[in-house]
Amino acid sequence: MLSIIPGNKISSLDSTYIKEEGISSWDLMERAASAFCNLLFEKLLMVPDDVFIFSGPGNNGGDGLAIARLLSLRGKKVSLIVFEQNQNCSKDYQINFEKLPSQVQVFRWDEFGFAFNDHDLIIDGIFGVGINRPVEGKYREVIEKLNEAKGIKIAIDIPSGIPSDSLLIGIAFKADYTFTFQFPKLALLFPEHAEYSGVIEVADIGIPDHFLEQFGENRYFLTGDDLKSLHLTFNRFSHKGDYGKVLLIGGSKGKVGAVLLASKAALRTGSGLVFALVPEDERLILQIGAPEVILANQDEIKGLQIFDALGVGPGWGQEIDISFYESLLKRYHKPLVIDADGLNLLSAHPRLIELVPNGSILTPHIKEFERMTGKVDHHLDRLQKARDFSEKHNVYLVLKGQFTSITCPDGRQFFNSSGNQYMATAGSGDVLTGMVTSFLGQGYPPLNAALCAVYHHGLAGELASETRLRGTIAGDIIESIPASFLKLGIA
Ligand SMILES: NC(=O)C1=CN([C@@H]2O[C@H](COP(=O)(O)OP(=O)(O)OC[C@H]3O[C@@H](n4cnc5c(N)ncnc54)[C@H](O)[C@@H]3O)[C@@H](O)[C@H]2O)[C@@H](O)CC1
Numbered sequence: 507m508l509s510i511i512p513g514n515k516i517s518s519l520d521s522t523y524i525k526e527e528g529i530s531s532w533d534l535m536e537r538a539a540s541a542f543c544n545l546l547f548e549k550l551l552m553v554p555d556d557v558f559i560f561s562g563p564g565n566n567g568g569d570g571l572a573i574a575r576l577l578s579l580r581g582k583k584v585s586l587i588v589f590e591q592n593q594n595c596s597k598d599y600q601i602n603f604e605k606l607p608s609q610v611q612v613f614r615w616d617e618f619g620f621a622f623n624d625h626d627l628i629i630d631g632i633f634g635v636g637i638n639r640p641v642e643g644k645y646r647e648v649i650e651k652l653n654e655a656k657g658i659k660i661a662i663d664i665p666s667g668i669p670s671d672s673l674l675i676g677i678a679f680k681a682d683y684t685f686t687f688q689f690p691k692l693a694l695l696f697p698e699h700a701e702y703s704g705v706i707e708v709a710d711i712g713i714p715d716h717f718l719e720q721f722g723e724n725r726y727f728l729t730g731d732d733l734k735s736l737h738l739t740f741n742r743f744s745h746k747g748d749y750g751k752v753l754l755i756g757g758s759k760g761k762v763g764a765v766l767l768a769s770k771a772a773l774r775t776g777s778g779l780v781f782a783l784v785p786e787d788e789r790l791i792l793q794i795g796a797p798e799v800i801l802a803n804q805d806e807i808k809g810l811q812i813f814d815a816l817g818v819g820p821g822w823g824q825e826i827d828i829s830f831y832e833s834l835l836k837r838y839h840k841p842l843v844i845d846a847d848g849l850n851l852l853s854a855h856p857r858l859i860e861l862v863p864n865g866s867i868l869t870p871h872i873k874e875f876e877r878m879t880g881k882v883d884h885h886l887d888r889l890q891k892a893r894d895f896s897e898k899h900n901v902y903l904v905l906k907g908q909f910t911s912i913t914c915p916d917g918r919q920f921f922n923s924s925g926n927q928y929m930a931t932a933g934s935g936d937v938l939t940g941m942v943t944s945f946l947g948q949g950y951p952p953l954n955a956a957l958c959a960v961y962h963h964g965l966a967g968e969l970a971s972e973t974r975l976r977g978t979i980a981g982d983i984i985e986s987i988p989a990s991f992l993k994l995g996i997a
Pocket residue numbers: 516517519520534535538562563564565566567568569596632633634635636637638639640641642645662663664687
């Protein structure tokens with residue numbers, strides 16, 4: 507799994523790796539530049555002929571110079587805009603400057619005209635993870651102009667101005683794409699930086715995961731490659747009892763659809779038996795909407811231990827009998843999944859949180875999370891509060907949004923790479939609740955249940971939205987769950 511390395515450890519990572527591999531820092535920069543160019547040709551349908559590269563004084567600028575050479579060798583008309591005298595720039599910058607082919611036109615920033623067309627490609631190599639203060643002076647002037655300019659904009663490693671692991675102060679380059687080296691820098695995952703980072707792609711420069719891990723701080727980027735080994739298999743001689751008996755509890759007048767969505771999602775995720783407990787008057791809707799679901803009644807659920815997992819909260823409302831919730835938490839001793847009003851009720855009745863079984867999975871969106879922990883200032887603060895909360899209450903916290911994070915009681919934090927903006931639609935969280943509950947009921951350890959559910963939910967959202975775009979609805983995500991398994995080769 508890809509470790510996310512903090513900015514202040516990247517240069518020691520770099521030098522240790524170079525030493526162990528017996529390569530030079532220039533070699534590593536060359537790998538980075540060619541990985542960048544490969545991504546460019548892979549991700550852009552048409553790579554523009556006119557390319558403008560802005561190179562700052564450090565190694566991010568050095569990457570820009572190497573990219574200038576490689577793109578020029580591939581027939582592109584490259585203009586390079588520089589800021590400092592060569593002798594004031596990094597060593598590898600200077601080497602790459604010497605290697606520039608004569609076809610690359612070099613401009614000083616104050617001699618350059620800044621006139622671009624829609625189809626020009628603008629590459630930002632001004633600053634990378636070495637940024638150590640807010641951008642001012644000539645750099646600010648140039649970034650302001652570039653942010654107004656036409657053209658397709660790509661940042662090398664990180665948009666210039668964004669610090670590697672903390673919140674932007676002042677100005678930064680606004681990229682359409684960020685091609686980041688080896689692992690995404692933490693700050694790229696902050697919602698506050700969404701307008702700067704654009705689409706994030708990871709350019710593999712060949713540093714292995716186990717090597718990265720030594721420099722990490724227990725933060726990881728979850729990709730499809732990580733998932734396969736987490737899944738349990740379905741075997742030929744199995745029966746429905748082998749794949750978990752789960753119970754979804756929620757629904758209220760007008761909101762029973764939430765349980766319907768969660769139940770269907772649990773079935774599509776592979777649950778053998780899905781039970782639902784909803785108010786008496788709302789049962790018919792559920793039964794018609796999903797005939798595969800078994801409706802439980804209050805008496806049946808007295809023997810709660812027969813269920814392999816519970817999913818509590820979708821569409822529940824705030825008006826429920828709180829003593830029922832309390833007795834549920836007291837009587838069920840295995841990890842369970844809590845979402846939506848199940849969480850809001852914990853916020854309203856804080857004594858209940860102490861009753862939540864160890865290892866349970868809580869799936870708040872940002873607002874629900876704030877209700878539980880109090881006001882959050884920014885995403886970094888939220889990530890720290892998530893760690894504190896998980897550790898204190900011994901639960902897994904799935905904080906939903908773009909790059910949903912999964913925080914473990916031991917402090918590990920995983921960031922999901924799948925999903926897109928078309929999942930911002932009513933009920934998509936209920937789908938996730940059904941999926942997590944399903945995996946938990948199938949016998950996955952809580953962490954694996956959360957990782958698998960979050961990743962497949964995002965991938966199903968991507969697949970569902972391929973043809974539906976902004977018309978994607980939660981039900982489409984459910985119907986694409988099997989396609990997500992297929993895509994990852996999970997039988
Ligand atoms: N393994 C790696 O991490 C690799 C990193 N590489 C590149 O190296 C970059 C990091 O390079 P550096 O450490 O040289 O850092 P940068 O290139 O980000 O910038 C550092 C330079 O900018 C100056 N500077 C910082 N903030 C400034 C500000 N606000 N105004 C004016 N000047 C400022 C510094 O004094 C220094 O000269 C990465 O982002 C990446 O692009 C790649 O070359 C290859 C491998």
